[in-house]
Amino acid sequence: MTDSFTIRVDGRVIEARQGQTIMEATEQAGIYIPRLCDHPDLRAHGSCRICTVLANGRSVAACTQPVERDMEVKNRHPRVEAWRRQLIAMLFVEGNHFCPCCEKSGNCELQALGYLHGMTATQHPHLFPRRAVDGSHPDILLEHNRCVLCGRCVRASRDVDGKQVFQFAGRGLNRHITVNTEAQLDHPGLDLKDKAVSVCPVGAILKKHKHYGVPVGERKFDHDPIGSDVESHDQDKVT
């Protein structure tokens, strides 16, 4: 029996292979599913739930859910897009995001997802948590106010860099990223070239002295919506 079969995504029939996730099969077919914690170079985690789709009527994370023969996936479905919009809105109000003065603006995946989903303001009250900024490393800034707890830095440091510099600490609203060494952030364990430094989707881990090299207005998502590298969705922005 062949390990290839078809699935349907929003009515479109695409090829899929046994062992692929929905995210992998759709990506290969040029269909973009929004995501935040997922990253092509990292093991899927399924924690942010932005990539939630309906698969055979059940809500699942596309980055971890394996495809099944004849699976029916709904990605651009009003219910699914409403869930995503809520999740994105909650991420904005849980942290302190002041995009106009953020070094990551225009290169930020959270901001770009907000734009893709037609968000110009949030309907929820902002929590304005008090969070620290760690500038102790000579080359790297850790800005907890913008962290969305996606865990990319944790997985990249552990699985790619082999260092385990970052880890999660605390619970609930106090959950945060911390430096997993007895020393501080400037511990020689963290290097500018580390994968953990380049995978942050927002402006929480930043290379110092680098972020205004490309002016605001000429950055990655300033002209092309997020996901354009996978799928052209100029004409059907999520609303």
Ligand code: SF4
């Ligand atoms: S991290 Fe992104 S969403 Fe947050 S302030 Fe910076 S640009 Fe805005």
Ligand code: SF4
């Ligand atoms: S610091 Fe960045 S990569 Fe790490 S958990 Fe926070 S948002 Fe994700």
